Amino acid sequence: MDFELTSEQKLIKKTARSFAEEVIRPKAKEYDENCTYPYDVIEEAKNLDLIAPGIPTEYGGGGLDFLTAMLVIEEMFWGDPGIGQSLTARGFGLDIILRYGTEEQKQKYIPPVAKGDWCCGSAITEPEAGSDVASMKTRAERDGDDFVINGSKMFITNGTVADFIIVFTRTDTNPPERHGGITAFIVETDREGFTAEAMHNKMGIRASDLAALTFENMRVPAENIVGQEGMAFYHLMTFFASGRTAVAAQALGLAQGAFDEAFKYAQERQQFGRPIVDFQAVQFKLADMATEIEAARGLVYRAASEITKGGNPAREASMAKLFASRVGREVANEALQIHGGYGFIKEYHVERFYRDAKIMELYEGTSEIQRIIIARSLLGKI
Template identity: 55%
Template sequence: MDFELSDEQKQLKKTVQDFAENEILPVAKEYDRKEKYPHDIVEKAAENGMLGAQIPIEYGGAGYDVLDTAIIVEELFAADPGIGFCLTASGFGTEAIIEFGTEDQKEEYLEPIATGDAISGAAISEPDTGSDVSSVSTRAEKDGDEYVINGNKMWISNGTVGDYFVVLCKTDPDAEGRYNGFSQIIVEADRDGFEADKITGKLGIRASDTAELILDDVRVPEENLIGTEGMGFLQQMQFFDATRTGVAAQAVGIAKGAAERALEYAQEREQFGRPIGDFQAIQHKLADMHTETEAARNLTYKSAWSVDNSDGQLTKLASMAKEFASRVAVDTANEAVQIHGGSGYVDDFDVERFYRDAKITQIYEGTTEIQKMIIARELQGKGMT
């Protein structure tokens, strides 16, 4: 086994670190406080070729695999999870177009994401539908050569800034089988009947844009259907191994950022005439934080490798990586605040923000409880039931 990153991956890591240090760190606190989407930083990232990591080269993207993308995500989130999310999520939903879209769809919708001229989103969750994706009730009915879509989507990333969304709809309510009768359809945000209401007051990742989408008789041409009608749910499930690995990488980045800041503070802060890092209680905390972060990184990288190589245990590893890394992120951020003491309770120090940001990694792309169910089912050979 070779755990060493390639020269190209090392350079990629360094490039992202430099960008984060120069463009993200100086303004991260401001965007968090204002709950403001960082359009200017997204534009700079596009200029530096840092958007559309997963988009194939022939459509203007970087064509990175899941492991390369995990490296990018980790470094951006180690700088600031909120802005890091905005940059890595600017192409939400494009996975479906890359895998199942027509050539016309790929040419029209992928390249603008990579160049920063468009932002996309994936609209799956609904007010009454969280982890149970199969209970989606948004309807898309055929009317001639158009689909007429009605429904609400909730907690949608890029909701008020997105140019188009890949919407999971019920196209055949009479289809037999729990997972049949769903379709993925591209809906442009400028369509009549489309409305996005921004959600504010989030605990963390406040720079990111989150909204409720309301679709009221929204008409789109049948050419906006992605792949085969009725197969949308099964298509969607194919991406969770990659996206959950991505969330694990987010969590590793948060843990890394919190652990590094805690170490720096422990070396500078003095009590009783010496740095607090000299005290065994603090040393033990630092040792645990950095050890667990390294363990989470290795599990996440293994999961990414498994997805890239279509390994048979990829679903189990993706859920393991997300569950473990998100737990490490929350625990490490908590300990970072503890090491900072009262200073960690105010936003003068980054660890306060990391503490708030960490929690979401245990919720989106399937809660911790869902991940444990998946792991147990995979161990027993039961898979999706």
């Protein structure tokens, strides 16, 4: 389905697919097995606008519009979700600098990420504060021109490889509103008092980095605050739609990757003297998978198009994430089923897609949280 893609968008999608096919996929099994962070792939992707796609040209990026950046994410995840995450999420957290940062912060932190030299992250989740972001406890207290940060963060993508991380902290312990009093800081990861401990042995996206962070009397200058002090949760709310649409695009790429493997296998595998694709039971699976993928694509591209036009479509983004992440998991499951016992063996790509699919129902708000948002929107409460 073309969904009114321009010829330029189609070309970028095609280029991204070639990179995914020729560079990413051949390394996927090994990097998953060994939890290898793909520095070599990042090196090859430099200058192709596949790393942290969507950074504006004035800060050294390729200037892709949001929908086109989603096409790149889709194709990187088609290649391999673990490596895809490492490439496309190297700019995770930049949004808040782009929208609310000072010009000085933009000039200092964005261009090196756009070039592929630096990596960043976004640290919101804590051991005791997951879906309930407002219950975060990591504290930043003013001391002269600095703030002193104490606390911990959990499950932080790029935690051990990032050069800087946007850390969300509590600067007011008794704000008038529950979501108030949260402030975001740019934290360079070589600051004294900062530690990142790698969380190895993940179920999926194993070629990406995940860490638990600790801040012990870590000083950071007040000039590193991004946006308005105490307003970071409200700043965050303005990108929930783009973050969720990006995860939906990840799931879409994964689903297409798993489907393509199953479609190929069904034509090659012979049983009862003929290829298994001749059996209607297998054809029906493929028909259902292809239909679900197209439906997911429609939701993802629709939300992405809205964002490209300057909108912040909370409901459509949550619908896209809720639906596409389920499709990713179900399509990966059916793709494995079509592979029979071979699907259970690491030699084939489908078992990896099956493991990788689960995360998309968890991060950037679980499926339950997406349903809450959709329902609230239906009820006119957001």
